[in-house]
Amino acid sequence: MTAVPQFDPVIHPPARLQLAAALSEVDDMEFGRARDLLGVSDSVLSKHLAQMQEAAYVRLRKAPLGGRQRTWLVLTAQGRAALKAHVRALQDLAGIVG
């Protein structure tokens, strides 16, 4: 009898929601920049990315930059759709509160 719709557990946790939102506004973002933006450690970002990749919400593009291999994060169409759905779900849930 759960009359209340559930949120997408992949995208709802703060760090991932913030990451998805940040990625939605750019074409891509470097791993290090995303890590600093979220204020987490390498390992933590890496683990969140693993979850988001598994859900196909993010794609990693690895390419050399300045001699070193770097990773760029890209929000996929599915990831964008999930973010959109989440925002909409919350708006619906909250009615016309604001």
Place this chain on the structure above:
Amino acid sequence: MTAVPQFDPVIHPPARLQLAAALSEVDDMEFGRARDLLGVSDSVLSKHLAQMQEAAYVRLRKAPLGGRQRTWLVLTAQGRAALKAHVRALQDLAGIVG
């Protein structure tokens, strides 16, 4: 260097967010009805309510009904503001995604 705004930890967890949203659309709601709506046990709802009361987001009104004491949940102005702020924060964060 956390450039990303944080969410209100009291209202962000799914169960509390859903509860706040549900309460925002009515004047008040019975404890049992809220419990069924969220699909959780008495104890769990009670604990969430304790958190929300501590943040002054919810007020409990106890009064007898049918001889027995019942509890009604009321979203306070602060609770409503917090929900509103949360929705807005997410919208801002997500830009004009949808």
Place this chain on the structure above:
DNA sequence: GTATTGACTTTCCAATGTGGAAAATGATGA
């Protein structure tokens, strides 16, 4: 070719948070 370095990734572990069951509490009603 091997050592080193940089950029992640994985493993390990501590801290939190959420959920349920069951015991406890408090207010009635019998």
Place this chain on the structure above:
DNA sequence: TCATCATTTTCCACATTGGAAAGTCAATAC
């Protein structure tokens, strides 16, 4: 006073999140 209903609190189990440190893998440095 005893039983019952409506929560509340206590006790646990489990999942999640976070950081540190070790591991991996390229791409130089030597």
